[in-house]
Amino acid sequence: MSSDRHRYAITGRRPLSGAVEVAGAKNAVTKLLVATLLTEDPCTISGVPKIAEVGIVLGMLADLGTGIEWVDDRTVRLTTRHIATASLSEAYSGVNRIPILMMGPLLHRAGETTIPLPGGCRIGKRPIDFHLAGLRAMGAQITEQPRSVSVKVAADGLRAAHITLPYPSVGATENLLLSAVLARGTTIIDNAAVEPEIMDLILMLQQMGALVSVEVDRRIVIEGVPRLRGASHRPLPDRIEVASFAAAAVATGGRIEVIGAVQEHVATFLNYLRKVGGEFEVTSRGLAFYQARELTPVPVQTDVHPGYMTDWQQPLVVLLTQASGASVIHETVYENRFGYAEQLNAMGAGIALSTACLGGKACRFALRDFQHSAVVIGPTPLRAGPLEIPDLRAGFAYIMAALIADGTSVITGTRYLERGYEDPAGKLRSVGAAIETIPV
Ligand SMILES: CC(=O)N[C@H]1[C@@H](OP(=O)(O)OP(=O)(O)OC[C@H]2O[C@@H](n3ccc(=O)[nH]c3=O)[C@H](O)[C@@H]2O)O[C@H](CO)[C@@H](O)[C@@H]1O
Ligand SMILES: C=C(OP(=O)(O)O)C(=O)O
Numbered sequence: 001m002s003s004d005r006h007r008y009a010i011t012g013r014r015p016l017s018g019a020v021e022v023a024g025a026k027n028a029v030t031k032l033l034v035a036t037l038l039t040e041d042p043c044t045i046s047g048v049p050k051i052a053e054v055g056i057v058l059g060m061l062a063d064l065g066t067g068i069e070w071v072d073d074r075t076v077r078l079t080t081r082h083i084a085t086a087s088l089s090e091a092y093s094g095v096n097r098i099p100i101l102m103m104g105p106l107l108h109r110a111g112e113t114t115i116p117l118p119g120g121c122r123i124g125k126r127p128i129d130f131h132l133a134g135l136r137a138m139g140a141q142i143t144e145q146p147r148s149v150s151v152k153v154a155a156d157g158l159r160a161a162h163i164t165l166p167y168p169s170v171g172a173t174e175n176l177l178l179s180a181v182l183a184r185g186t187t188i189i190d191n192a193a194v195e196p197e198i199m200d201l202i203l204m205l206q207q208m209g210a211l212v213s214v215e216v217d218r219r220i221v222i223e224g225v226p227r228l229r230g231a232s233h234r235p236l237p238d239r240i241e242v243a244s245f246a247a248a249a250v251a252t253g254g255r256i257e258v259i260g261a262v263q264e265h266v267a268t269f270l271n272y273l274r275k276v277g278g279e280f281e282v283t284s285r286g287l288a289f290y291q292a293r294e295l296t297p298v299p300v301q302t303d304v305h306p307g308y309m310t311d312w313q314q315p316l317v318v319l320l321t322q323a324s325g326a327s328v329i330h331e332t333v334y335e336n337r338f339g340y341a342e343q344l345n346a347m348g349a350g351i352a353l354s355t356a357c358l359g360g361k362a363c364r365f366a367l368r369d370f371q372h373s374a375v376v377i378g379p380t381p382l383r384a385g386p387l388e389i390p391d392l393r394a395g396f397a398y399i400m401a402a403l404i405a406d407g408t409s410v411i412t413g414t415r416y417l418e419r420g421y422e423d424p425a426g427k428l429r430s431v432g433a434a435i436e437t438i439p440v
Contacts, residue, residue, distance in 0.1 A: 002415060003415065003440075004412060004413065004414050004415045004440050005414070005415070005418075005439070005440070006414060006437040006438055006439045006440055007410055007411055007412045007414055007437075007438050007440055008399070008402075008410070008411040008414060008425055008435055008436065008437055008438070009408055009409070009410050009411075009435070009436040009438060010399065010402035010403060010408065010409050010411065010433065010434065010435045010436075011384075011407070011408045011434040012382070012384060012402055012403050012404050012405040012406060012407065012408075012409070012434075013404065013405070013406060014252065014403070014432055014433065014434055015252045015253045015254030015255075015432070016248055016249055016252045016254040016256055016403065016428070016431040016432050016433055017249075017254040017255050017256065017431060017432055018256065018257070018430060018431035018432060019256070019257040019258075019259055019285070019430075019431070020245055020256060020257075020258055020259065020427045020430060020431060021258075021259040021260055022237040022238055022241050022242050022245075022258050022259065022260040022261050022286070023047075023049035023050070023051065023237070023238050023241060023421075023422035024047040024048060024049040024234065024235035024236070024237065024238065025049075025197055025200070025235050025236050025237060025238040025239065025240075025241075026049060026051055026053050026054075026238060026240075026419075026420040027170075027195075027197045027238075027240075028196075028197040028200045028201065028235040028236055029045065029047075029048060029049060029054060029235040030053055030054070030057045030096075030098050031098075031101060031174050031178075031197065031200075031201045032045050032200070032201065032204050032233055032235055033045065033054075033057045033058065033061060033078065034057070034098060034101045034102055034105060034178060035105070035178060035201060035204050035205060035208065036061070036066065036078040036080060037061070037064070037066070037080050037083075037102060037105035037106065037109065038105045038108065038109075038178070038181065038182060038205075038208065038228045039080070039208060039227075039228045039229055039230055040079075040080065040081050040082075041079070041229050041230030042077050042078065042079040042230045043077070043078050043079075043208075043230045043231050043232070043233075044071065044075060044076070044077045044078075044230075044231075044232040044233075045075070045076050045078070045232075045233060045234070045235070046074060046075040046232065046233075046234045047074055047075075047234040047235055048074050048075065048076055048235075049235075049238065049422045050073075050074075050422045050423065051418065051419060051420055051421065051422050052415070052418050052419045052420075053096060053419045053420055056092075056095060056096055056098075056419075057096070057098050058076070060088055060092060060098065060099065060102070061078065061080070063084075063085070063088060063089065064080070064083055064084060064085060064086070064088070064102075064106070065080060065081075065082055065083050065084030065085065066078050066079065066080040067079040067080070067081070080109075083106065083109045083110045086106050086109070086110035086111075086112060086113045086114075087113055087114040087115070088102070088113075088114070088115050088116055089116065090116050090147050090148055091116070092116045093116035093117050093119065093147045093148065094116070094117065094118070094119030095116075095119055095120075096118065096119060096120050096419075097118045097119070097120040097126075097171055098118070099115040099116050099117075099118055100115060100117075100118045100128055100131055100149075100171065100175060101171065101174055101175050101178055102115060103115055103131075103135060103140075103149075103151050103175065103179070104135070104158065104175060104176075104178040104179025104180075104182075105178055105179075107140060107151060107152070107153045107157070107158055107179070108157060108158065108179075108182045111152060111153055111155070111157075112150070112151065112152035112153070113150070113151055113152075114145075114148050114149070114150040114151075115148060115149055115151075116147060116148050117147055117148060117149065118171075121391035121392050121393070121416070122336070122339075122390070122391060123334040123336050123337045123339070123391055124334035124335040124336045124337065125335070126334075128149075128171075128172075130165055130166060130167070130169050130172035131169075131171065131172045131175045131176075132144075132149070133163075134161070134163045134165075134172060134175065134176045134179070134189075135151065135158075135175070135176075135179060137161035137162075137163055138158040138159055138160070138161045138176075138179055138180070138183055138187070139153055139154065139157075139158055139159045139161075140152070140153050140158065141153070156184065157182070157183065157184060158179055158180075158182070158183040158184070159183055159184045159185055160180065160183050160184060160185030160186050160187040160222075160224055161187055161188075162187070162188045162190070163176060163187070163188070163189050163190070164189075164190040164191055165189065165190070165191040165192060165193075166191070167191070167364060168191050168192060168193035168194075168218060168304045169193060170193045170195055170197070170198065170304075172193075173189060173192045173193040173194075173198055173220070174198060174201060176189050176192075176222075177189070177198070177201060177202065177205065177212065177220065177222060178201075178205075180222035180224060181205050181208075181210040181212065181222055181224065181225065181228065182224060182225065182226070182227075182228065183222075183224040184224055185223075185224055186221060186222065186223045186224065187221070187222045187224065188219060188220070188221050188222075189219070189220040189221075189222070190217075190218070190219050191218060192214075192218050192219065192220040193218070193304055193305065194214060194218050194220075194305055195304070195305040195309075196236055196239065196265050196305065197235075197236065199214070200233075200235055200236045202214065202220075203233065204231055204233040205228075207231035207232075207233060208228040208229055208230070208231045209225055209227065209228045209229050210222070210225060210228060211223035211224075211225060236262070236265065237260045237261060237262060237265065239261075239262075239265040239266050239269075239309075240309070240311045240312065240393070240420075241258075241421060241422070242258050242261040242265070242266050242269075242287065243266055243269045243273075243312045243315060244315050244396045244400075244421070245258050245289070245427075245431075246258065246266070246269070246273060246278065246280065246287070246289035246315075247273070247278075247315035247316060247318065247319050247400060248315070248399070248400050248403060248428075249278075249289040249290055249291075249431075250273065250276070250277070250278035250289060250290065250291045250295075250319060251315075251318060251319045251322060251400055251403065251404050252403050252404060253291050254290065254291075254431070254432070255288060255289065255290040256288065256289055256290075256431055257283055257285065257286060257287070257288040257289075258286050258287050258288070258289070259285045259286045260285070260286050261286040261287040262286075262287075263280075263282055263287060266287070267306075268306055268307060268308050268309075269308065269309075269312050272298060272300060272308060272316060273289070274292075275296070275298045276295055276296060276297075276298055276316070276319055276320065276323055277291060277292055277293045277294060277295040277296055277323070278290070278291055278292065278295075278319075279291070279292035294324065295319065295320075295322050295323035295324065295378070295379070296323050296324060296325060297320060297323045297324070297325040297326055297327035297376070297378070298320070298323075298327055299327065299328045299329075299330075299358075300313070300316060300327070300328070300329050300330070301329075301330040301332060301358060301362065301363075302329075302330070302331050302332050302333050303332055303333070303362045304333070304362070307362065310331060310332075310333040310334060310337060311393050313329060313331060313337065313393070314337075314340065314393040314394055314396060314397035315393075315396055315397060315400055316329070317329055317338075317341070317344075317351070317374065317376060317397060318344070318397050318400040318401050318404075319400070320376040320378060321344065321349040321350070321351070321376055321378045321379070321380050321382065321401075322378055322379045322380075322404065323376075323378045323379060324378060324379055325377075325378065326375055326376070326377050327375070327376045327378070328358070328373065328374070328375055328376075329373065329374045329375075329376065330357070330358040330363070330372070330373045331372045331373070331374075332362045332363040332364060332365070332372070333364065334372075335364075335365055335370035335372055336370065336371075336372075337372070338351075338353050338371060338372070338374050339390050339391070339394060340390060340391075340394035340397050340398065341353060341374060343385065343387055343388070343398070344382075344397070344398075344401055346385055347382040347383050347384070347385045347387075347401055347405055347409075348380050348381055348382045348383050348405075349376070349378075349380050349382060349401070350376065350377035350378065350380050351374050351375070351376050351377075352374065352375045352377075353371040353373070353374050354371060354373045354374070354375065355370060355371055355372070355373070356373045357372070357373065358373065381406065382401055382404055382405035382406070383405055383406055383407060384402065384405045384406060384407030384408050384409040385405070385409055386409070386410050386411075386412075387401070387402065387409055387410070387411045387412070387413075388411075388412050388413045389411060389412065389413030389414065389416045389417055390413065390416070391416055392416050392417060392419055392420045392421075394416075395411075395413065395414070395416050395417030395421070396417065396421065396424075398411055399411070399417070399424065399428070403428075403433060410438075412440075425437045
């Protein structure tokens with residue numbers, strides 16, 4: 001990953017008040033961009049967030065031969081008349097999760113591809129075994145190399161399969177969707193993930209001519225069609241950014257209206273926010289968030305949708321450092337998603353990590369050998385400190401910690417945050433944060 005363009009200096013203890021506009025969802029827009037590879041026709045994506053991740057994916061598409069034309073600063077038209085090369089450079093290995101999702105479209109367009117191994121935030125091992133098993137069941141022949149995967153398919157292309165995912169993986173569900181829409185026959189994905197971003201991808205695919213139905217018990221049925229056409233689509237608003245600003249409003253004792261936020265997308269988050277002591281209002285423009293009472297602890301377990309999402313865990317933990325009592329957070333999706341706690345403790349937080357598994361069928365970590373639970377004892381005043389961001393969502397946790405801390409915190413590793421948050425410094429400044437960007 002490239003280096004930081006700047007670091008932030010944040011002086012805390014100011015309530016944030018005002019309005020910010022939510023960007024299009026990082027975890028939707030990138031998949032919509034991949035979907036455009038499924039057709040020779042132009043596709044238009046509007047409401048494109050200005051985040052580094054979009055630039056990375058557009059770079060990958062340009063390498064593959066996609067024509068990219070900006071209609072305005074938020075709308076991009078993509079046309080892949082021909083695949084110039086069906087393989088992506090190994091230089092993209094580890095950069096993000098997206099190349100693996102290009103396998104199906106590239107197999108349909110070119111019959112073979114070599115893609116770099118995906119990376120993304122270092123929050124666990126993040127294997128791709130479900131992706132590869134699903135594609136093998138659809139007839140793909142796969143060779144794994146240390147930094148890449150080569151895949152080819154017979155001349156008659158991918159065929160439908162009945163796939164039961166061992167776990168409702170977001171990426172594997174998207175991969176199989178993108179592979180099955182043009183495959184021969186009817187594919188069934190059981191135990192599929194049904195996150196709102198996946199529904200958004202399905203809506204774009206449906207516009208393109210795909211036949212996809214989401215049935216009860218997280219079963220997705222895809223009737224393959226011979227050809228897809230172009231479409232125009234706008235990604236749904238980023239529900240992680242919404243929750244991040246909501247938590248920041250409550251933690252600083254201010255009030256932030258998030259323009260474009262949709263209640264349905266954050267309904268589970270809102271219940272927890274309210275249990276902690278936050279409140280929300282549906283406004284004519286979105287959702288407004290504020291603190292309603294003294295903060296109190298909650299137990300939280302992350303889960304697949306419609307559960308409490310793992311990407312909402314970090315802002316809540318910072319909020320809970322200000323609640324009176326002990327909160328327990330059980331992370332069931334990733335084995336290493338509390339890496340940020342140590343630096344919060346150095347600022348004065350009281351977070352103890354534990355291998356304790358709270359059980360529940362959601363948890364992936366039956367062996368109990370990862371520190372995937374946290375006990376947060378609050379309230380603890382926080383002192384400013386130097387903070388080095390280790391991953392995207394931890395990045396917002398550090399922003400929040402700096403916003404409530406006494407003094408000025410200097411934050412590095414901002415490239416991780418800016419991969420997924422649009423102009424975080426500008427948006428925070430617009431609601432009253434004392435945040436300076438210092439070029440490096
Ligand atoms: C770009 C994107 O959309 N990223 C999101 C996506 O990541 P991503 O799609 O990578 O996450 P998955 O849902 O696939 O991963 C969930 C769990 O399944 C495991 N797993 C997954 C695939 C596989 O083949 N084998 C396997 O064991 C992973 O290691 C992880 O423990 O969903 C996650 C869960 O909501 C979010 O935190 C990420 O922000
Ligand atoms: C984990 C995340 O991203 P990625 O899957 O792209 O690493 C995230 O958005 O929180």
